[in-house]
Amino acid sequence: MPATLNYQVSQSDPNFPWTVLIHGLFGDADNLANLRRHLRDSHNIISIDLPDHGHSPWLEQFSLSHAVTGVKQVLDESEVETASLVGHSLGGKVAMLFALKHSERVDKLIAADIAPASYARSHDGVFAGLNSVNLSQITGRKDADTAMAEHINEPGVRQFLLKGLYRNDQGEWQWRFNIAGLQQNYEAIIGWPEDMDATFDGDVLFVKGGKSDYLTREHRPQIARYFPNARARIIEGTGHWLHAEKPQAFNAIVEKHLNP
Known part of the structure; x- marks a missing residue:
């Protein structure tokens, strides 16, 4: 570590x-x-x-x-x-x-x-939804929710994920979890x-x-x-x-x- x-x-x-x-x-x-x-x-x-x-x-x-x-x-x-x-x-x-x-x-x-x-794999839709959010273009969580809704039907799941969305000190939108890393190592997560x-x-x-x-x-x-x-x-x-x-x-x- x-x-x-x-x-x-x-x-x-x-x-x-x-x-x-x-x-x-x-x-x-x-x-x-x-x-x-x-x-x-x-x-x-x-x-x-x-x-x-x-x-x-x-x-x-x-x-x-x-x-x-x-x-x-x-x-x-x-x-x-x-x-x-x-x-x-x-x-x-x-x-x-x-x-x-x-x-x-x-x-x-x-x-x-x-x-x-x-x-078995069960989060492909979640990753697709997260990756669909263009962090440089959204103005707030509503924009992110709209983008994710194309891939994630459940509003409760989207609201849970949106808890990890925040603005850094420069005012830029970021996710608190490492989407790319988690997706790359997904087999280890479900294994x-x-x-x-x-x-x-x-x-x-x-x-x-x-x-x-x-x-x-x-x-x-x-x-x-x-x-x-x-x-x-x-x-x-x-x-x-x-x-x-x-x-x-x-x-x-x-x-x-x-x-x-």
């Missing part, structure tokens, strides 16, 4: 346990802000921007292993010996791989709507190191969106292979963005798992 990842620390009490929150693809540390606020009365929180996202460094080559190294650097820099990890989507993959590589640093693990598995032979025997919870197909029965053998003590919860009526669609239900499940 060329530099430490960007992260936010919310330390409420030196005696509280630590929890690390890791966002998904195209997100940033604020994606799980609702959960951060919910947990701060019982946990110290570290919210991380993954590489190529938010205010973290852009890499020549993104990989899950690079992200894991970055998370470890953050824990070392913060002098946190052990922590629970909560990751959504891509962040869940990073959290799972971290637990497999550094089990001695992990108290509990929560993976939100993602499995330790490789996935999984199938040669990984480690297991994490600790406390693991998978939280599935009831309407999402990111976690299915077909993933059960893969989950059992790496996480023999894993349990699962389903939030009915939610898709992949379960933490945003039903935040109270999601927060309650996470809190109960971290504070049994």
Whole structure:
């Protein structure tokens, strides 16, 4: 890793346990802000921007292993010996791989709507929409939204992506995530190191969106292979963005798992 990842620390009490929150693809540390606020009365929180996202460094080559190294650097820099990890989507993959590589640093693990598995391509339309935005010509987010709508039908997806659009100090429009780098390394993002032979025997919870197909029965053998003590919860009526669609239900499940 060329530099430490960007992260936010919310330390409420030196005696509280630590929890690390890791966002998904195209997100940033604020994606799980609702959960951060919910947990701060019982946990110290570290919210991380993954590489190529938010205010973290852009890499020549993104990989899950690079992200894991970055998370470890953050824990070392913060002098946190052990922590629970909560990751959504891509962040869940990073959290799972971290637990497999550094089990001695992990108290509990929560993976939100993602499995330790490789996935088929599903973001080509998103990349097309992002690349259709001419940053030198738009006058605001409305122009960007109009351009993306040619490729991305879901208004909610476009609004989520637009959270990453900002003006720099020179007044130029920029994306906070590295579109070119993420697109170039997309196979690494949707992939999984199938040669990984480690297991994490600790406390693991998978939280599935009831309407999402990111976690299915077909993933059960893969989950059992790496996480023999894993349990699962389903939030009915939610898709992949379960933490945003039903935040109270999601927060309650996470809190109960971290504070049994």
